[in-house]
Amino acid sequence: MATLAPSQTAQPALKPAAPLIALEGVTKTFDLLPVLRNLTLHIGRGDFWALLGANGSGKSTLLRLIAGLGQAEGGTIRVGGWQLPREAARVRAQLGLVSHKLLLYENLTARENLRFFSRLYNLRGGAAEARIEALLARVGLARRADDPVRTFSRGMAQRLSIARALLHNPAILLLDEPYSGLDQAAAALLDALLGEAHAEGRTILMVTHEIERAARLPSHVAILARGAIAFVCPREAIPDAAWLAARYAEVTS
Amino acid sequence: MQTPFLRAVYGIALKDLQAELRSRELLSLMLIFALLSLLIFSFALELDRIAREESISGVLWVTVAFASIIGLNRSLTLEREQGSLDAMLIAPIQRAAIFVGKLVGNFLFALIVGALLIPIAALLYNLPALSLWLIGALVLGTLGLSSVGTLLATMTAQTRTRESLLPIVMLPLALPIVLTAVRATTGILSGQPSGDWLAWLQLLAFVDAVYFAACFVMFEFVVEA
Numbered sequence: 001m002a003t004l005a006p007s008q009t010a011q012p013a014l015k016p017a018a019p020l021i022a023l024e025g026v027t028k029t030f031d032l033l034p035v036l037r038n039l040t041l042h043i044g045r046g047d048f049w050a051l052l053g054a055n056g057s058g059k060s061t062l063l064r065l066i067a068g069l070g071q072a073e074g075g076t077i078r079v080g081g082w083q084l085p086r087e088a089a090r091v092r093a094q095l096g097l098v099s100h101k102l103l104l105y106e107n108l109t110a111r112e113n114l115r116f117f118s119r120l121y122n123l124r125g126g127a128a129e130a131r132i133e134a135l136l137a138r139v140g141l142a143r144r145a146d147d148p149v150r151t152f153s154r155g156m157a158q159r160l161s162i163a164r165a166l167l168h169n170p171a172i173l174l175l176d177e178p179y180s181g182l183d184q185a186a187a188a189l190l191d192a193l194l195g196e197a198h199a200e201g202r203t204i205l206m207v208t209h210e211i212e213r214a215a216r217l218p219s220h221v222a223i224l225a226r227g228a229i230a231f232v233c234p235r236e237a238i239p240d241a242a243w244l245a246a247r248y249a250e251v252t253s
Numbered sequence: 254m255q256t257p258f259l260r261a262v263y264g265i266a267l268k269d270l271q272a273e274l275r276s277r278e279l280l281s282l283m284l285i286f287a288l289l290s291l292l293i294f295s296f297a298l299e300l301d302r303i304a305r306e307e308s309i310s311g312v313l314w315v316t317v318a319f320a321s322i323i324g325l326n327r328s329l330t331l332e333r334e335q336g337s338l339d340a341m342l343i344a345p346i347q348r349a350a351i352f353v354g355k356l357v358g359n360f361l362f363a364l365i366v367g368a369l370l371i372p373i374a375a376l377l378y379n380l381p382a383l384s385l386w387l388i389g390a391l392v393l394g395t396l397g398l399s400s401v402g403t404l405l406a407t408m409t410a411q412t413r414t415r416e417s418l419l420p421i422v423m424l425p426l427a428l429p430i431v432l433t434a435v436r437a438t439t440g441i442l443s444g445q446p447s448g449d450w451l452a453w454l455q456l457l458a459f460v461d462a463v464y465f466a467a468c469f470v471m472f473e474f475v476v477e478a
Contacts, residue, residue, distance in 0.1 A: 067343050071477075085477070093254060093345040101336025107272040119264030120344035122256035148275060164340070 020045040020080055020172065020203050021066060027074035028061055035061050037227035038075070043220075048194070048204040050214035053224035054252050059207040060100065062224065063174050066205065067097050079172065091172075093121065096165035098175045102157050103164065106150035110141050110160050113149060114167055121168035135163040140189060154181035162193060173197055175206040179213065191217065211248060215241040223251045254345065258353075261346035265354025266361075269328070273362065279324045283366045287320040291370060295377040309378045310438035313370060314394060314431050318424070321363045321398045326419050328359055329406040338407075342476060352403060352472035360399035367391045386441045390454060394434035397461040401426050404468040408475050430464070433457040 019042035028036040035058040043049055053059045064070045065077055068088035077084040079091045097103070104113050111132060118128040136142045139159040149157055158181055165173060175194075179187050194217060198204055208214055214221050215238050223231035230251045238244050273279055294312045298305075332338040332355075341351050368391065374380060402423055409418040433456045440450025 067339075069339055069342060089255060089345065092343055095343055097340070097343050099336055099339065101339070103336045103340035105268065105272055105337055106335060107276040107278075108268065112268075112271055116264055116268045117340070117344070119267075120256060120261060120341065120346055122254075122260060122345070 019043050020047075021205065022078045023062075023066070023075065025075035026062075026065065026072045026077060028058070028065065028070070028072050030061075034227055036065075036072070039224075039228050040075075041222065041229050043203060043205060045203055046198075046201050047220055048198045048218040049206065049220045049222060050218040051205060051207045051222050051224055052209070052211065052214055052248055053207075057224045057252075058227055059224055060176050063097075063099075063176050063205065063207055067095055067174055068092065093168060094171040096168070096170035096173045098158075098161050098165045098173070098178045100176050100180070102149075102161045104149050104157060104161055107148055109146045109148055110136060110152075110163075111145040113160065114164060117164050117167050123168060131167065131169075135166060138193070139163045140186075155183050155186040158182055159186060159189065162190065166193075166197070171202060173202055173204045173206075175204065175208075177207060177209070179208065179210055211245045212241040215244040223248055225252045256344070256346045256350075258347055258350050261344075261350035262354045262357065265341070265351060266357035269355070269358030270361070273358070279327050279362055280365060282327065283320040283324045283362060284369065286323055287316050287366050287370050288373065290316040290319065291374055291377060305378050307439060307443075309374060309380060310435045310442060312378075313367075313374055313438065314435050316370060317363065317367045317391075317395065318398055318427055318431055319420070320366050321359070321395065321402055322420050322423060324362050324366075325359055325399070325402040325406040325423075326409075326416055328355065328362075329403075329410040330415060333410040338410075338476070348473035348476055349469050351476070352407075352469060355407075356399055356403045356468075359403050360396055363395040363399050364392065367395050380442060384441060386447070386454070387438065390434055390437045390441060390457070393454065393457045393461055394430060394438075397430035397434075397457065397464055398427055400461065400465045400468050401430070404472055404475060407472065426464075429460045430457065433460060 021041070021043040023039055023041045026036050026039040027034065039062070051059055051062070061070070065072055065084070066079060068084050068091070071085055080094060082090045084091070105116070108116065114132040114135065118132060123131060133142070136145045139162060141156060141160055141163070144152070144156065149160065152160065158178065162178065178190060182190060194204060194206070204218070206218065219235055221233050221235065221238065221244065222229050231247055291312065298308060371387065371391065405423045405426070406419055409415040409422065412418055433453050437450050437453035437457060440453065
């Protein structure tokens with residue numbers, strides 16, 4: 001299995017803030033309907049959080065706010081000590097986002113997509129090409145690198161989307177349902193990629209419905225219910241997935 | 254640290270051109286629409302030589318304007334549908350670089366359509382020989398339409414009624430561009446001395462500059478809203 005060069009680890013460019021991601025009393029409404037209500041969440045540097053919650057509970061909205069793609073009506077959001085969205089420009093180079101949507105261009109090939117994003121992140125020359133090739137190999141798409149993304153299965157496109165998010169070596173990874181549409185082999189590959197990313201010191205926030213994975217992979221689990229964080233637990237305190245599923249049912253019922 | 258402005262513009266424009274070279278989706282839509290419009294106008298308006306000379310500029314620019322709207326709608330809708338506008342928005346680039354990058358692609362597509370229309374219109378409407386001034390008017394007119402259109406298409410792409418909304422909001426703002434372009438083109442095609450139409454071309458360049466500057470500044474507010 002291909003691995004990335006050891007020098008390509010997370011960039012230490014954010015303020016030495018603790019916590020790295022801090023949301024205080026965040027409120028967000030859509031069409032007068034409150035989605036997030038006075039939400040507070042602190043994520044430390046190098047932590048790997050799974051965020052569980054029912055459909056429509058505001059998980060994706062929360063992720064978009066942390067990515068600087070939206071504005072909360074109340075509260076403060078700080079990433080790496082910088083306040084969003086006012087100072088979002090300072091943290092963008094440190095964020096990698098995998099969304100519901102693939103954030104890829106279907107008419108471009110896998111390699112062209114990564115080249116495009118390498119230009120946006122000002123990666124240049126041989127180093128950029130080497131990074132692209134390494135990532136394509138790492139997500140198992142080296143042989144399909146010159147095929148248009150429109151010919152890819154959902155799982156292949158999702159793997160490319162993950163390569164895109166890792167391309168600029170971000171310190172923070174925001175993942176919105178990254179396992180959706182992946183077959184078992186691709187999901188196992190993503191498990192390994194996330195494990196590596198976490199081991200390299202990246203901070204990860206993953207929105208997911210997969211309770212079994214949430215009980216196994218991350219360092220912390222949170223459950224979002226009725227617009228606020230209703231449950232937080234470190235992995236060590238989770239005996240098994242069934243226990244977490246029971247807590248999830250309690251909190252979201 | 255932000256990516257240099259021109260590098261981001263180059264990346265976005267190159268991406269649009271590469272995607273279009275592979276799919277030919279935008280240009281084929283725009284060209285088919287433009288050709289059909291020209292043909293319909295040609296058959297519908299059975300005019301004498303003078304009336305034809307006076308009407309062809311209007312026919313040309315209305316066709317280019319509507320073909321541009323089709324291209325702009327599709328270009329920005331694709332960005333929204335695939336979520337790739339979000340991917341650009343979280344990249345460390347200036348918002349204005351996204352505007353200029355998208356503008357370059359939209360402008361080139363509109364220019365190609367206009368450049369292909371002129372010889373066809375010359376055949377259909379028995380136009381006089383083409384001139385460099387006509388190309389200048391085409392460049393300025395399509396640049397203005399693409400500037401205002403790129404901004405407005407980004408706004409309307411966020412709505413459910415984007416296909417019908419863009420022409421409604423764009424045409425009133427495109428009026429100064431179309432009017433000045435039509436006046437300049439009429440003067441050029443009818444062989445009038447340059448003193449009679451050069452002021453229209455200058456006014457078109459001025460409108461372009463004002464629109465470009467306004468859209469450049471406003472784009473950030475549109476995508477952050």
